[in-house]
Amino acid sequence: MSLTFDEYGRPFIIIKDSDKKSRVTGVEAVRASILAAKTVSRTLKSSLGPKGMDKMLQSPDGDITITNDGATILEMMEVENQIGKLLVELSKSQDHEIGDGTTGVVVLAGSLLEHAENLLDMGIHPLRIAEGYEMACKVATDNLEKIKCDFHFSKDDLEPLIKTCMTTLSSKIVGRLKRNMAEICVKAVMAVADLERRDVNLDLIKVEGKVGGTMEDTRLVEGLVIDKDFSHPQMPKVLTDVKIAILTCPFEPPKPKTKHKVDIDTVEKFEELRRQEQKYFTDMVQLCKDSGAGLVVCQWGFDDEANHLLMHEGLPAVRWVGGVEIELLAMATGARIVPRFSELAAEKLGFARSVREVSFGTTKDKMLVVEGCPNMKAVTIFVRGGNKMVLDEIKRSLHDAICVARNLVRDNSIIYGGGASEISCSLAVEDAANDVVGVEQYAMRAFADALEAVPLALAENSGLPPIESLTAVRKRQVEEANPYLGIDCNETGTNDMREQNVFETYLSKRQQLFLATQVCKMILKIDDVIKPGEQ
Numbered sequence: 001m002s003l004t005f006d007e008y009g010r011p012f013i014i015i016k017d018s019d020k021k022s023r024v025t026g027v028e029a030v031r032a033s034i035l036a037a038k039t040v041s042r043t044l045k046s047s048l049g050p051k052g053m054d055k056m057l058q059s060p061d062g063d064i065t066i067t068n069d070g071a072t073i074l075e076m077m078e079v080e081n082q083i084g085k086l087l088v089e090l091s092k093s094q095d096h097e098i099g100d101g102t103t104g105v106v107v108l109a110g111s112l113l114e115h116a117e118n119l120l121d122m123g124i125h126p127l128r129i130a131e132g133y134e135m136a137c138k139v140a141t142d143n144l145e146k147i148k149c150d151f152h153f154s155k156d157d158l159e160p161l162i163k164t165c166m167t168t169l170s171s172k173i174v175g176r177l178k179r180n181m182a183e184i185c186v187k188a189v190m191a192v193a194d195l196e197r198r199d200v201n202l203d204l205i206k207v208e209g210k211v212g213g214t215m216e217d218t219r220l221v222e223g224l225v226i227d228k229d230f231s232h233p234q235m236p237k238v239l240t241d242v243k244i245a246i247l248t249c250p251f252e253p254p255k256p257k258t259k260h261k262v263d264i265d266t267v268e269k270f271e272e273l274r275r276q277e278q279k280y281f282t283d284m285v286q287l288c289k290d291s292g293a294g295l296v297v298c299q300w301g302f303d304d305e306a307n308h309l310l311m312h313e314g315l316p317a318v319r320w321v322g323g324v325e326i327e328l329l330a331m332a333t334g335a336r337i338v339p340r341f342s343e344l345a346a347e348k349l350g351f352a353r354s355v356r357e358v359s360f361g362t363t364k365d366k367m368l369v370v371e372g373c374p375n376m377k378a379v380t381i382f383v384r385g386g387n388k389m390v391l392d393e394i395k396r397s398l399h400d401a402i403c404v405a406r407n408l409v410r411d412n413s414i415i416y417g418g419g420a421s422e423i424s425c426s427l428a429v430e431d432a433a434n435d436v437v438g439v440e441q442y443a444m445r446a447f448a449d450a451l452e453a454v455p456l457a458l459a460e461n462s463g464l465p466p467i468e469s470l471t472a473v474r475k476r477q478v479e480e481a482n483p484y485l486g487i488d489c490n491e492t493g494t495n496d497m498r499e500q501n502v503f504e505t506y507l508s509k510r511q512q513l514f515l516a517t518q519v520c521k522m523i524l525k526i527d528d529v530i531k532p533g534e535q
Contacts, residue, residue, distance in 0.1 A: 041110020132443020
């Protein structure tokens, strides 16, 4: 694109290959952007809440995913439109930062843009709308600060954490087992949490799964589950009070770095070469034995001869263990990772109370369970499910719940769900709008209306009349000055979310408001879209 001037000094733009490109400018560009964002948002609206529907997505390879996790749906939809991609990024950033609320943030952003369109029809400048939204967002977050409650929990009293995780899991495939699953997630988080620093390292929580069994078979392993088996079928299947050597060097003779060629023309030479090779193996196994190791975990493979020797010497071994698993195993058992056999020593060995091989059903699938580690800072949630799709969805659901528990350890403030906080913020923004002079007042009122998209969607997805349900709750919130009243999605007979135990983390809701407002501001500022034309 270049800028030139005609003979009268008037500027005009020359676009390279302009005949092949399409260009939309001004309010039309903003409208086109809003339309794209609304389309993406509507796709997710039906997945919101405990009665939200799942989406089935097929990848180009034919793999099928069934999920109602907003970030996963958008990631797999392969959105082509650039504005649509902004909403995909919005959902991803909510997922990376908070881990939950990925559907709600996109529904909110879509609703804000939908209401902005009405303001554009009134002739209000897009930037004035964006400024009004910023002011409204500040009022809404200040209101969240007022209505949040502190949740007190300790290592002995985990019930508050479990209840919050149950809210997250109620909209997932594991909804009927939400109590069990929430307990598993909370125990996993508390096992690796550093409560003094208020921090949780999620890398120490491993979620492993195996197809087969039922959801009820999901359990927490206080140790590690490694998707490998012992290298030789005749090695013992259960080891107790075992010292573990972790190696990153292969069980094989050293190879010359350069290209090499060995000429063997007599039987004696061949025998000598074989003896030499066997000596290498024997020395390696002897070094492991001398160090006092009772189990060798190797990052690389080893051939049949080494395997036979290890079995013969009564030294169980596991091969081809991945780098991440080796690091977690070293952390849990207190072992040092050894890069050379010559460096093996007793002080570099780890310890585990039990290492056992577990097999599943009629298949030949086997896994190793390492338990009773001295540094109990690594845990594994072992998931079972009827098929791969269910298994993947359970893993995603547990990830959300783990993130919620992590956020509560970081900041133990919660707000009440069921659309209660959105309705409360909507009322607060409407009141604040009356004190604002200028066009921004319209934008603030639009923001207040847009916030109601979440409770409306919750009511609609639960089979309730949306407008009647919302207006009834709004009326009660105003009359009773009670910001904890929301949509009764589960039809329990009460709108008070404190009685229903429906909570969300304060961090998640605040982040949703910030991110949705920022994306709307960004989209409203676009007034010129230049893209390649259709071929």
